[in-house]
Amino acid sequence: MSLLKDIKSSINSESINDYIAKILTDNINKKSFDIPDYLYVTDIINPVYSYYSRKYPEIETPEKIFDRMKNGEETHFIARQWFEKIDGFSGSEIVLNGSNIDINVIGRSDFMIYDSIIEFKTKNTDNISIDNLFDIYLSDLEQLLFYSIINMNFDKNNYLIFYVDERFYVYKINIVDPDTIKSEISYRMSLIKRSLVNNDTALLPRCSYYLYGCKFKENNICSCNKLSAKNASWIKNSIKIEEDKEFENKLYSIYKNGENNIDLRFYDLIYPRKYYHKMMRDEVIIENSKPSFDYEKNNIKFFILDIINSSILGVNGYERAEKNMENKIELYGDDKYIIKNIYDENSITPFILKINNSKFTGKIPETYYSELAVTCARRNIGNGIIIVVYPRLDNKIVVHDINFDINKIINLCNQKINDINYALKNKNPEILDLCPEFTINSCPYKNCSCKMEIIKRS
Numbered sequence: 168m169s170l171l172k173d174i175k176s177s178i179n180s181e182s183i184n185d186y187i188a189k190i191l192t193d194n195i196n197k198k199s200f201d202i203p204d205y206l207y208v209t210d211i212i213n214p215v216y217s218y219y220s221r222k223y224p225e226i227e228t229p230e231k232i233f234d235r236m237k238n239g240e241e242t243h244f245i246a247r248q249w250f251e252k253i254d255g256f257s258g259s260e261i262v263l264n265g266s267n268i269d270i271n272v273i274g275r276s277d278f279m280i281y282d283s284i285i286e287f288k289t290k291n292t293d294n295i296s297i298d299n300l301f302d303i304y305l306s307d308l309e310q311l312l313f314y315s316i317i318n319m320n321f322d323k324n325n326y327l328i329f330y331v332d333e334r335f336y337v338y339k340i341n342i343v344d345p346d347t348i349k350s351e352i353s354y355r356m357s358l359i360k361r362s363l364v365n366n367d368t369a370l371l372p373r374c375s376y377y378l379y380g381c382k383f384k385e386n387n388i389c390s391c392n393k394l395s396a397k398n399a400s401w402i403k404n405s406i407k408i409e410e411d412k413e414f415e416n417k418l419y420s421i422y423k424n425g426e427n428n429i430d431l432r433f434y435d436l437i438y439p440r441k442y443y444h445k446m447m448r449d450e451v452i453i454e455n456s457k458p459s460f461d462y463e464k465n466n467i468k469f470f471i472l473d474i475i476n477s478s479i480l481g482v483n484g485y486e487r488a489e490k491n492m493e494n495k496i497e498l499y500g501d502d503k504y505i506i507k508n509i510y511d512e513n514s515i516t517p518f519i520l521k522i523n524n525s526k527f528t529g530k531i532p533e534t535y536y537s538e539l540a541v542t543c544a545r546r547n548i549g550n551g552i553i554i555v556v557y558p559r560l561d562n563k564i565v566v567h568d569i570n571f572d573i574n575k576i577i578n579l580c581n582q583k584i585n586d587i588n589y590a591l592k593n594k595n596p597e598i599l600d601l602c603p604e605f606t607i608n609s610c611p612y613k614n615c616s617c618k619m620e621i622i623k624r625s
């Protein structure tokens with residue numbers, strides 16, 4: 168049987184939780200604005216890029232830039248295994264929402280240690296100094312500062328960390344004047360909005376990474392040289408920077424002594440052949456491998472996540488760090504999907520959040536159960552909740568309480584992890600479950616074994 172079917176048969180009970188749905192709906196009603204059209208911190212640090220992305224959405228990312236982005240992503244996955252071993256690790260890819268300071272900006276912090284933001288960058292250079300943070304790596308510094316300010320659980324100490332050819336450079340950034348940083352975000356947002364209305368980029372500063380290539384430069388749409396460079400003077404009195412040698416040494420010893428585990432995320436168990444082809448570095452069809460953004464769906468997701476985190480269900484970095492020490496199976500990537508157990512605030516409940524375009528709330532997709540089951544298994548917790556938002560029903564929220572036979576699910580997950588390892592070792596994807604049907608057509612791998620098997624069967 169497939170994982171999806173096995174999980175379905177391991178559900179002890181399912182019920183609708185109107186109580187949690189009401190808490191979330193009441194919190195939405197308290198907000199005085201509709202779901203915002205968010206800007207991202209990445210827009211704010213590169214306003215010109217943001218401008219042209221909106222004016223010319225059809226411009227494709229050239230292959231070499233795309234490859235560079237892919238490599239960066241891979242290093243981030245490996246880096247997560249280093250950061251997870253640091254005391255206080257409280258999550259990766261944590262979504263931050265500026266709503267708590269009345270700014271509709273979204274960010275995604277690479278990692279967090281308790282409530283401190285970690286911005287992690289890989290660089291190809293010989294050496295990095297504090298001065299370089301203001302000239303060469305100004306965007307990276309800005310990114311860290313903007314994330315820190317929109318963090319609901321603000322901590323004045325945050326970290327900008329560079330990985331350069333087996334060396335770590337850790338800069339502890341102490342924020343002494345948050346208001347100036349907040350004003351800079353608001354100013355940049357107004358700059359972007361004004362430039363879009365006036366069709367004019369003259370006031371926008373050049374991106375700091377312009378030397379490394381950009382799709383708008385390659386297409387002669389934007390000419391970097393005519394724009395003025397960014398001015399870092401507003402930052403100088405807002406922060407104090409010090410090198411953190413202790414943190415550097417800690418990271419280095421983790422890096423040197425640690426064996427990297429297989430990088431398996433919770434959804435890889437649900438899409439096992441996609442994972443197989445990724446690990447085998449099979450050829451990709453570029454067209455299918457580009458992420459497809461649904462801004463509207465994303466905005467709803469960010470909005471509801473913010474509602475969850477700012478309600479009585481929300482947990483802070485210290486609580487997440489404590490709970491993240493429990494890891495029953497070697498999977499990653501779901502460290503942020505926990506909320507307080509509404510009936511017992513000393514325990515937590517794993518959850519997943521889904522935006523569903525259906526008009527019917529009666530039946531939810533099977534993959535929802537699988538995602539929640541794997542998330543629950545990792546933490547050895549039998550109860551979890553699925554929060555579903557229906558945009559076509561005026562953003563109605565339906566919450567499903569699910570109780571699993573958790574030992575059965577843990578065994579299933581471990582079995583599937585063994586299968587994946589075996590398939591990789593023996594170069595045999597056929598022993599793995601097919602990926603869910605709706606994903607097969609858009610599979611990025613040229614020799615997708617799911618497609619081949621379907622053709623063979625027909």
Ligand code: SF4
Pocket residue numbers: 213215216219372373374376377378380381382383384389390391394
């Ligand atoms: S061409 Fe330069 S300034 Fe223009 S968007 Fe690209 S990197 Fe930014």
